[in-house]
Amino acid sequence: MTHTNQAISSKPYLAVFDLDETLIAADSACLWSEFIAEKELASDTHLAEERELMSAYANGTMDMDRYMQATLKPIIGMDSKTLTQLVAEFIERKIKPAFYADAISRIQWHKQRGDIVLVISATGEHLVKPIAKLLGADDVIAINLEQINGIITGRTTGTLSYQQGKVTRMKAWIDDHDIQFKGSYGYSDSINDLPMLDAVDRPFAVNPDPALALHAQMQDWTIMDWRHENNILR
Structure with missing residues (x-):
């Protein structure tokens, strides 16, 4: 999926999108936990733990290391082929119906302009990569x-792409790519992404949570109301 480094006649913009509650009308990690419970790969206790940990996300106090350890437990020891097959079914059943039509249109708008679309998420790569590919990122x-x-070990590697970690990873990504950007756009719903939105030239608050909505109003940022439409990619 990495954009090739061919010569670009005019400098593109970088368009950075959060995933959960920004591109889809749901949290993909929560949907995944429900899905694997339906598959009898996770217990009700696991779901309760996931929901308890997730409750701290809205106010920016989630312990992401602990959250990832908890949510990855059901797939520890699973081989990558089996996981890929599960994720494909998950996307078909749970993710496709949750896409915001306006999000798809906005990505297409950026692509038509020749911009580079980068999805940055605080969710595991096993879910984010195939979802972003489907969207044309x-x-x-x-x-x-x-x-x-x-074999999945249940551990994570590198900097977690959460809060300031998104900016750290984004800057490293830019350094790794031989592209001179004319400017940058950023889209998110969450106050957790305030560091990322502050790091771009043109921040947009998409269906923002109350804290981000207040900040966006104070900073005179554009607030976007994206609508959900079922089966947009079916």
Whole structure:
């Protein structure tokens, strides 16, 4: 998915999108937990733990290390091929119906302009990468999962792409790519992404949570109301 480094006649813009509650009308990690519970790969106790940890997300106090350890437990020891097959079914059943039609239109608008579309998410790469590919993103930054000999260990690697970690990973991504950007756009719904939105030239608050809505109003940022439409990619 990485954008090739061919010569570009005019400098493109970088368009950075959060995933959960920004591009889709749901949290993909929560939907995934429900899905694997339906598959009898996770217990009700796991779901309760996931919901308890997720409750701290809205106010920016989530312990992301602990959250990832908890949510990855059901797939520890799973081989990557099995996981890929599960995720494909998950996307078909749970994610496709949740896409915001306006989000798809906005990505297409950026692509038509020749912009580079980058999805940055605080969700595991096993979910984010195939979802972003479906949307036509050029590349993805997500939480990296450790695999040993193709087996999921339940551990993460590198900087977690959460809060300030998104900016750290984005800057590293820019440094790794031989592209001179004319400017940058950023889209998110969450106050957790305030560092990312502050780091771009043109921030947009999409269906923002109350804290981000207040900040956006004070900073005179554009607030976007994206509508949900079922089966937009079916």
